[in-house]
Amino acid sequence: MRWRLLRxxxxxxxxxxxxxxxxxxxxxxxxxxxxxxxxxxxxxxQRVESSVNLEEAERLGVAVVRRITGGGAVYHDExxxxxxxxxxxxxxxxxxxxxSFRYLCEGVMGVVRWFGLEPQFAGVNDVLIGGRxxxxxxxxxxxxVLLQHGTIMYATDLETLAKLISPPREKxxxxxxxxxxxxxxxxxxxxGREVGFGEVLEAAIxxxxxxxxxxxxxxxxxxxxxxxxxxxxxxxxxxxFRR
Amino acid sequence: MEFQEMMRKVMRSRSGKTLEVILEVKGxxxxxxxxxxxxxxxxxxxxxxLERALVGRKAEEVEGVVKEVLRDAELIGxxxxxxxxxxxxxxxxx
Numbered sequence: 001m002r003w004r005l006l007r008x009x010x011x012x013x014x015x016x017x018x019x020x021x022x023x024x025x026x027x028x029x030x031x032x033x034x035x036x037x038x039x040x041x042x043x044x045x046q047r048v049e050s051s052v053n054l055e056e057a058e059r060l061g062v063a064v065v066r067r068i069t070g071g072g073a074v075y076h077d078e079x080x081x082x083x084x085x086x087x088x089x090x091x092x093x094x095x096x097x098x099x100s101f102r103y104l105c106e107g108v109m110g111v112v113r114w115f116g117l118e119p120q121f122a123g124v125n126d127v128l129i130g131g132r133x134x135x136x137x138x139x140x141x142x143x144x145v146l147l148q149h150g151t152i153m154y155a156t157d158l159e160t161l162a163k164l165i166s167p168p169r170e171k172x173x174x175x176x177x178x179x180x181x182x183x184x185x186x187x188x189x190x191x192g193r194e195v196g197f198g199e200v201l202e203a204a205i206x207x208x209x210x211x212x213x214x215x216x217x218x219x220x221x222x223x224x225x226x227x228x229x230x231x232x233x234x235x236x237x238x239x240x241f242r243r
Numbered sequence: 244m245e246f247q248e249m250m251r252k253v254m255r256s257r258s259g260k261t262l263e264v265i266l267e268v269k270g271x272x273x274x275x276x277x278x279x280x281x282x283x284x285x286x287x288x289x290x291x292x293l294e295r296a297l298v299g300r301k302a303e304e305v306e307g308v309v310k311e312v313l314r315d316a317e318l319i320g321x322x323x324x325x326x327x328x329x330x331x332x333x334x335x336x337x
Contacts, residue, residue: 044287047279050253050263070283070319072260097285097317123258124319140287243279 001092001212005205006031008219012039012065012076013234014227019085019149020068021219021226026145028088029217030107030208032201035076035083039063040164043071043138047243056163066240069138069149071125075164080155080186082200084108084208087147101125101137104148108135110207111152111200115187125150132185152204154187154195249275250333256282260320266333273297273305273334282320289316293326302335 004027008018012035022029040062042051051073052064062075076083086104093100101124108127112119112134120128127135137150162180188195205214219227233239253263260282267275276294284290293312300308309327318326 043281043283045279045284045290046281047263047265047277050261050279051281068287070281070287072281097319138283141285243277 001028003088003212003214004029004217005214006217006219007033007201009033009036011036012041012063013231015083016041016065016067016234017227017230018219019087019147020230021223022085022087023068023140023142023145023147024226025220025223026087026089026143027220027223028092029086030211030214031085031087032204033083033085034078034081034197036078037062038078038160039065039076040073041065041067041076042073044068044140045070045243046073048241051165053164060160060164062164064240065234066242067138067149069140069147071136071138073165074136074151075156075161076151077153077156077160079197080153080157080188082152082154082197082204083149084152084204085147085149086208086211087145090141090144090146093146097139097141098124100146101139101148104139105135105137105150106210107204107208108137108150108152110210111203112187114203114207115191115195117187117190129185129187129190132183134185134187134190152187152200153185154197154200156184156186158184158186158189250336252329252333254325254329256280256321256325258320258322262321262325262329264329264333266330268334271301273300273330276330278326278330280321282318284319285317289313297330300334302331305331305334 094103109119122128125137135152139148162177249267251265262280265277276297296308296312306327
């Protein structure tokens with residue numbers, strides 16, 4: 001199986017539009033990207049007001065965009081997080097949802113190992129280091145195509161994450177931040193050194209090659225049309241605040 | 244005149260996810276409903292469909308409707324009985 005390797009990144013609305021375009025086309029693709037600038041995404045079923053501190057997001061100028069995938073709110077730090085997405089026909093993945101999560105999270109586990117750290121798979125879709133979450137993934141399936149995307153935190157500013165993701169009624173206290181630092185970590189923090197995007201990208205390309213051969217490619221013309229159309233949705237309040 | 248109000252319940256599911264239901268009852272029937280949280284549902288349209296299907300229903304109909312609409316859906320992070328209990332509790336309160 002040959003996979004198209006995509007290095008395409010932009011702001012949150014663009015990034016989510018590209019992923020949905022991949023879900024529509026079904027071309028077997030592995031994509032690595034950053035959110036530029038930093039942004040928060042919320043799960044398809046989440047209520048924005050209950051999952052994001054909107055005052056803080058506004059103060060920091062951080063966009064909040066709804067994903068097409070379920071799960072929780074995520075802070076995507078432009079300088080500290082690599083996002084992956086994998087899309088392709090359902091027959092390329094385990095049919096069972098949980099098994100397919102486990103299968104694709106192998107790509108994330110490999111990144112952690114690449115840095116000499118020991119990953120643990122937890123729950124359905126999380127990867128931990130030393131009991132702390134370093135990656136979360138989400139998935140959707142439509143018309144015979146699977147899309148899974150997820151985070152790999154290597155230098156995420158956890159203080160900002162704590163401020164943005166905690167709901168407003170649990171205002172940032174020392175306790176809130178301490179609890180985030182206890183539950184969440186980054187590859188850089190675990191290694192005790194600075195980790196750059198370049199090495200994480202190298203590790204990710206290497207690790208996700210477990211899927212098969214990868215060849216750098218670009219979106220098709222039709223996919224670009226979808227991206228343009230979908231970007232509008234992801235920039236609309238109607239979509240982002242629909243729950 | 245009938246008294247109406249939005250009711251809201253946030254609960255933590257057995258698998259540690261959040262389930263939030265906002266609901267309004269008019270004349271003994273659900274007139275508005277939002278189901279939200281950090282769970283996952285396959286297919287994702289199942290939850291939108293469930294919200295639509297529950298409008299106009301009474302508390303005692305909730306269980307049947309939820310079971311029927313979610314029959315072929317797969318939920319991760321929340322169970323069908325947790326959705327039923329949360330909606331039914333709000334729909335029958337007061």
